[in-house]
Amino acid sequence: MKFLQLVSLVAPLAIASRLDRRGKIVYDGYKIFRVATGNDVAAFEAHIESLEAIDLTHNHGHVEGEHFDIAVPPESLPAFEALNFTSEILSEDLGADIALEGELAKYSRLDATSAAALPDPSWFTAYHAYDDHLTFLKDIQSSFSSNSELITAGKTFEDRDIQGIHLWGSGGKDSKPAIYFHGNVHAREWISSKVVEYIIYQLVANYDNDTTIKGFVDDYDFYILPIVNPDGFLYTQTNDRLWRKNRQTRSGTTAVGTDVNRNWPYKWDGEGSSTSPGSETYRGAAAGDTPENTGIRTLGDQLAAKNGIKLYIDWHSYGQYILTPYGYSCSAATSNQDKQDLLAKSLATAIAKPYGTRFTAGQTCATLYATAGGSNDYVTDVNKAEYGWAIELRDTGRNGFTLPANQILPASTEIWEGLKFLFANF
Ligand SMILES: [Zn+2]
Known part of the structure; x- marks a missing residue:
């Protein structure tokens, strides 16, 4: 029994993405942090993975100092805070930010009767x-x-x-x-x-x-x-509003997507x-x-x-x-x-x-x-x-x-x- 408890304590977090009724990921409650990582970038990347956080951008900081912007799911917030990195909150709720983008609007022309009119x-x-x-x-x-x-x-x-x-x-x-x-x-x-x-x-x-x-x-x-x-x-x-790469699948991996802007020959x-x-x-x-x-x-x-x-x-x-x-x-x-x-x-x-x-x-x-x-x-x-x-x-x-x-x-x-x-x- 003791052994089982130990296992459950160290088991990695498994955060099921919440989906809305159309199958889109819901980001309500995710917080975005700008984190000063120091020099150990690889160690921080491992943290991002275990927190199931989303890597938004990584600035090597010749101007502002080395930092990552990451979106942390609500379940991982206590674990992130326990890591004690120097950080600032960029957004209290990513879901609310996405709502501010508004609904996708209807397209219209400047002159609805002419096929050669400019868009409105x-x-x-x-x-x-x-x-x-x-x-x-x-x-x-x-x-x-x-x-x-x-x-x-x-x-x-x-x-x-x-x-x-x-x-x-x-x-x-x-x-x-x-x-x-x-x-x-x-x-x-x-x-x-x-x-x-x-x-x-x-x-x-x-x-x-x-x-x-x-x-x-x-x-x-x-x-x-x-x-x-x-x-x-x-x-x-x-x-997924935060998808970055293309949608290419490859043999030997379940991961999807290549960064087209790291792919130029x-x-x-x-x-x-x-x-x-x-x-x-x-x-x-x-x-x-x-x-x-x-x-x-x-x-x-x-x-x-x-x-x-x-x-x-x-x-x-x-x-x-x-x-x-x-x-x-x-x-x-x-x-x-x-x-x-x-x-x-x-x-x-x-x-x-x-x-x-x-x-x-x-x-x-x-x-x-x-x-x-x-x-x-x-x-x-x-x-x-x-x-x-x-x-x-x-x-x-x-x-x-x-x-x-x-x-x-x-x-x-x-x-x-x-x-x-x-x-x-x-
Ligand atoms: Zn870009």
Whole structure:
């Protein structure tokens, strides 16, 4: 009897996810903590696993000190507190934060009677279902039909098209260097597709009535893919709001998903990605072995071969960072590094103008953390992009991935103000 009691005391926690009636994970009662971990990262990762906590982000802290943001389930709160780490509470209740995102809204056009009308601007005051994102793109394209086309960049693991839009100006299709944007490679970073769609909207809606904006579209071919990980994005809407990776299954493991942004076939084998299939930063079994990476990489390779890539931005959240190369090394520098860093800092200044939101600009590894197999290193060195960046959008942790719907418009507006400066000055 004594022996049995002992066993039950040391048995690992087994927390059954609570599901709502549609089968979606309920996060009510989860608290989010920012935890200062000291140097023993591996030991802390083991704690995350035993607490069945969710690893939201890990900042190696060249700016703010080493820390993890983790979501701790209610059952594990006493065990977490007993560990006695220095921590601050970012959110008292993740479930309440998710509720603040609001219901997925209904899609509508500016003019409901015309198939060629722009989407209604209310698109930027709520979140929407995946299919509506596709309708949004289709309608934008129809409203700008002589200067745009819908594009696809291959297929996902679950056989969906990776969709996007190509915009061009007075020089005609594919006559200028490319500006290439990816949103939502990480499924839970919903604000990233909204901001990218806002950029498309501004370029298209103002082409005919604003000479500055017309100038941008005349000077560059824009290739914009708001959701490059649609399988994962859909899964965040149907099953798990905090899903990050793609939905790829592999033999020999029950773990699902590869981090498409640790899978690029350049500097793939290094610090800043995981070899463990269950990890949020699982890099895959071989470099470039996710279908999503193959699709978006092939498109980038084609753009590089055509007229070159002027600017690449991989849009993420959260943290408010503008990240220049490199992720794979904290000491390597590009041939135009000074120019890149100066421009990134000026972009941060321009972004701050509307609402005072502060973005930190700097090299990925030295500013935030090491990454291996990340997009901006590949696009910089293999595709020879002039600027190969990643931007982490709002916020700095209070709402994290679940940014309230009433922040979509300000988060988009400040980025657009920043980009107008960037396009005019690089
Ligand atoms: Zn991300």
